[in-house]
Amino acid sequence: MQAELLVSVGNAGIWLDEHIRHLESHDILPVARAANDATYETDFGRIYLLAQDGALQVRIESPDEAALTTLQGSITHYLAETDPVLAKTITWSGVAPAPGQPKNFRKMTVAQVQPLSSWLLRMTLKGEDLAPFDQRGLHVRLMFPEVPGDRETVWPTIEPSGAVHYPDGDNSLTVRVYTIRQIRPESGEVDIDIVRHAGGAFADWSETAQPGDAVGMLGPGGGYFPPEGWLAIGGDDTAVPAILRILENRPNQTGGHVVIGLHSHQAPFEIALPANFMIDWVSTADLVDAMKAIAAPATGNGTYWFAGEAEQARALRTHFKSTLELPAERRSSAAYWRRTEPA
Numbered sequence: 368m369q370a371e372l373l374v375s376v377g378n379a380g381i382w383l384d385e386h387i388r389h390l391e392s393h394d395i396l397p398v399a400r401a402a403n404d405a406t407y408e409t410d411f412g413r414i415y416l417l418a419q420d421g422a423l424q425v426r427i428e429s430p431d432e433a434a435l436t437t438l439q440g441s442i443t444h445y446l447a448e449t450d451p452v453l454a455k456t457i458t459w460s461g462v463a464p465a466p467g468q469p470k471n472f473r474k475m476t477v478a479q480v481q482p483l484s485s486w487l488l489r490m491t492l493k494g495e496d497l498a499p500f501d502q503r504g505l506h507v508r509l510m511f512p513e514v515p516g517d518r519e520t521v522w523p524t525i526e527p528s529g530a531v532h533y534p535d536g537d538n539s540l541t542v543r544v545y546t547i548r549q550i551r552p553e554s555g556e557v558d559i560d561i562v563r564h565a566g567g568a569f570a571d572w573s574e575t576a577q578p579g580d581a582v583g584m585l586g587p588g589g590g591y592f593p594p595e596g597w598l599a600i601g602g603d604d605t606a607v608p609a610i611l612r613i614l615e616n617r618p619n620q621t622g623g624h625v626v627i628g629l630h631s632h633q634a635p636f637e638i639a640l641p642a643n644f645m646i647d648w649v650s651t652a653d654l655v656d657a658m659k660a661i662a663a664p665a666t667g668n669g670t671y672w673f674a675g676e677a678e679q680a681r682a683l684r685t686h687f688k689s690t691l692e693l694p695a696e697r698r699s700s701a702a703y704w705r706r707t708e709p710a
């Protein structure tokens with residue numbers, strides 16, 4: 368299915384260049400690029416951008432409506448960051464975003480919460496029609512009402528522009544990104560592994576969540592399985608669910624190097640490594656240096672992957688790109704959380 372957008376911006380060429388630069392900053396590269404157009408292939412479908420006659424044209428082709436909704440949302444999100452007033456006015460032709468809840472939203476309920484260790488909690492969620500969450504992207508947005516109470520929860524809706532509209536005021540939601548650690552679409556279950564840290568709205572809520580509590584789930588989005596071949600993969604506690612899921616999906620013949628950074632109150636645990644993988648457990652303070660110390664294989668073609676605190680992710684993004692000079696498809700460094708002063 369297909370959807371199109373025509374945005375009259377006058378300086379369309381500049382918008383196109385800016386949009387491409389924005390995607391490149393997320394390590395997303397076009398598969399084709401000419402002076403006034405660019406084409407992207409993603410797990411959610413194809414995006415075609417064209418700057419012509421004072422307008423920016425966007426065409427999306429996706430295999431299903433959930434994937435189309437995701438791509439429409441990401442285009443609108445970019446436009447909203449660049450020109451919020453303009454973004455409000457845009458409308459899609461072809462398959463326009465259907466009013467109501469986003470096609471990639473599921474209302475889930477808590478089935479079980481169990482501690483995996485002193486610092487990690489597993490929350491199992493139950494819901495329907497989960498097959499799309501097993502196919503694209505590793506991550507989801509989870510949400511619950513910010514203000515507890517008996518009134519009915521108001522979930523996000525989709526705006527005509529394709530943007531996700533989150534309720535505000537008394538109906539506000541606490542929204543956080545987590546990794547799907549395991550998914551069993553046949554039994555309608557998803558496991559989310561949550562790092563326990565006092566003072567986090569989501570972390571604190573998960574400690575007291577009860578079976579039957581409602582949780583909204585939007586996605587999947589972003590974070591892909593790295594390509595085949597040798598892999599250097601590292602991160603802190605928040606990246607452990609993603610690292611384990613990625614390692615479980617590595618074909619046996621590839622090797623690599625894992626580095627996990629732990630805080631002083633956390634202890635290493637048993638991990639079933641794929642063949643030819645080695646692992647280093649380090650303190651979070653040494654994580655960046657430990658990642659930098661991993662030597663690439665003599666054969667070349669290695670991939671470097673990191674996720675963790677924003678400053679560490681930034682340092683390693685620069686290292687992968689500028690020092691190791693890795694192409695975008697063989698490097699990824701993502702900020703999973705940002706150290707701020709607790710409110």
Ligand SMILES: Cc1cc2nc3c(=O)[nH]c(=O)nc-3n(C[C@H](O)[C@H](O)[C@H](O)COP(=O)(O)OP(=O)(O)OC[C@H]3O[C@@H](n4cnc5c(N)ncnc54)[C@H](O)[C@@H]3O)c2cc1C
Pocket residue numbers: 506543544545546547560561562563564566567568569570571590604605606608609702703704705706707708709710
């Ligand atoms: C793509 C992606 C995937 C992620 N996957 C997971 C996952 O599978 N499991 C997981 O646990 N987290 C994961 N995270 C990280 C998680 O979203 C953040 O840690 C989030 O801030 C937790 O929300 P909170 O409401 O508990 O804390 P917040 O209310 O957001 O933060 C409150 C305070 O706690 C600090 N803080 C936030 N997170 C941590 C932390 N982990 N340790 C110590 N201090 C912290 C903040 O700096 C702030 O001062 C992921 C993030 C991204 C972007």
